Amino acid sequence: MTETTKTIDILLLGSGGREHALAKKLAESPRCGTLYIAPGNGGTLQEGVNVALAEDDPEAVAAFAREEGIGLVVIGPEAPLVAGVADAVRAAGIACFGPGAEGAQMEGSKRFSKELMERAGIPTAAYGSFTxxxxxxxxxxxxxxxxxxxxxxxxxxxxxxxxxxxxxxxxxxxxxxxxxxxxxxxTVVIEECLTGPECSLLAFTDGKTVRPMATAQDHKRALEGDRGPNTGGMGVYSPVPIVTDEELAVMKRVMVDTVAELAAEGIDYRGCLYGGFMLTPEGPKVLEFNARFGDPETQVILPRLKNDLVDAMLACAEQRLDEVELSWRDEWAVAVVLTSAGYPGSYEKGKVITGVEDADALDGVTIYHAGTAVTDTGELVTSGGRVLAVTALGDTFEAARDLAYAACEKIDFEGKTLRHDIGLKALRGREAWD
Missing domain, CATH: 3.30.1490.20 (ATP-grasp fold, A domain)
Incomplete structure (x- = not known):
């Protein structure tokens, strides 16, 4: 068995819908041996072994990885990145997908990110920073x-x-x-208020080479018509039909220039860089950078990715991403998030969830768990605000959207809440944002 085909055991950190999507894609790889998820959720149990481990404790994570002979650590959320978990794992001689604490400042400090953009000439909102x-x-x-x-x-x-x-x-x-x-x-950052549609562009990077992923567009507001408080995301689709070729080229150039600036400043950034853009009348401008995969963007991007995720992540960790070209399925992907009543405010937990298997059995549908848990008696129950992401693939935007909502109808739990207008604006075209 060659070095590029032997299986490796993998540790994935996190507990959300993003982590279930990552776990499912990692588990599909012939390279994936035992997959540990810390702490995981009710869905990740289907892909690997959930383990009780303090995900943002660098020494605890590194010790577990050493003891279990882990060949790759994948860091899902931002807190472990900012805490320096990737640094501890790499110091232990173990491959890691995710930037060290220095690179994670791209998300961990808005001031750091804005100042770096300024130095690199990245288009972004004018701002002031204050202590x-x-x-x-x-x-x-x-x-x-x-x-x-x-x-x-x-x-x-x-x-x-x-x-x-x-x-x-x-x-x-x-x-x-x-x-x-x-x-x-x-520290407080105050920015000019940009206008236009938003678009997310994520990229794999090994600190030298940048491989942009497919575009995605999230729906942050809790209520239909983009009203109500901001949430972690109520629905998302990929690709984004309103983005022009010129805008996409600018966004890709921004990702490349940002990684180049990080490298020029001596920051070794290996993992996912997430660019949140506003498509302004003057062209795309960066709203923010995140240092990891987005949630729920991951739930529509990974189902469209043809590549072996273990191979892609190892190429980032081992700084040989130049050997990898990304390939995408032609289908559209639409995900609708089912939430607990009251989210993003207070909500009750422990509501029994039914119909997930029926929905998951639909051709083209995948159910990603976020706020779920399995009880001692084997019942699937709610354990968070965002409970499930219902993702559907279709040959057209409309087909994917209709299938996602048909799957949502099969799932039930007390207080189930969802937006029914995910993707409607994009179907109406760019003028819907005017």
Whole structure:
């Protein structure tokens, strides 16, 4: 058995829908031996072995990987990346997919990311960065609304306020400095408010070579018509039909230039770089970078990826991504997220889920688990706000969308909530955002 065909045991960190999608794709590979998921969820149990392990404890993860003879560690969420788990794993001589703590600042510090973009000439929103409340408030008054106020650090998807009124922007600044987001809000970034449709472009990178993935578009708002509070994502599709060839070329160039800037500054970035873009009238501009796969973008991107994911991730970890060309299925992918009643606010857990097997049995449908758990008696129950992502592939956008919603109808749990308008705007064309 050659070096490129022998199986390896893999450790995947995380517990969300993204991790179930990664686990399913990793498990499909002939290279995948035993797949451990820490801590995993009710769905990842079907792909490998869930293990109790502190995912953001660098030494604990490295020790487990050493003891179990792990050949590849894949880091799903941002917190372990910012905590330096990848650094500890690499120091133990084990291949790792995910940037070290220095590279993870692309997500862990909005100020770091904006300053790097400035140095690299990356198109992004004009901004100011502040560690002093009065200076931040003065900037808000000088600029006027609308503005976007962001806590600098990780705030679990919160800590970003799109302020349409000056008073709202000032309140957001005060909230950050009052400690609402802990240390994450001790530095505040205030940006101009960009307009246009959003688009995500993720890329594999080994720190030298960049391989952009397919485009995707998330729906962040809780309610139909893009109303209500921001969530972790209520639905997503890939590819994005409204993106022009020129816009896509700009976005791909941004990803390449960003990795080149990281390398020029001595930062070894191996893993996934996620570019969140706004398609403005002046062209694509970066809203933010993330240092990992998106959730729920992963649930529509990976089903369309033809490549062996283990091969692609090892190529990133071993800095030989230049040997890999990505190949994509022609089908469209649409995912609808089923959530617990009350999400993104408070919600109840432990609701019995039925119909998942029936939905998963539909040709072209995959159900990705996020907030699920299996009880001692074997029942599948809700354990989070975003419960399941129902993904469908189709020859047309409409076919994929119809199939996803047909699959959603087969699944039931008390308080099941979903948006019924995922993808409708894109079907109407670019003018839907005017």
């Amino acid at each position: 002093d409340e009065e200076a931040a408030l003065a900037y808000v008054r000088e600029q006027g609304a609308p503005l976007v106020v962001k806590a600098d650090g990780l705030a679990a998807g919160k800590g970003v306020v799109v302020a349409t009124e000056q008073e709202q922007a000032e309140e957001a600044v005060r909230e950050c400095f009052a400690g609402a987001f802990g240390d994450a809000g001790s």
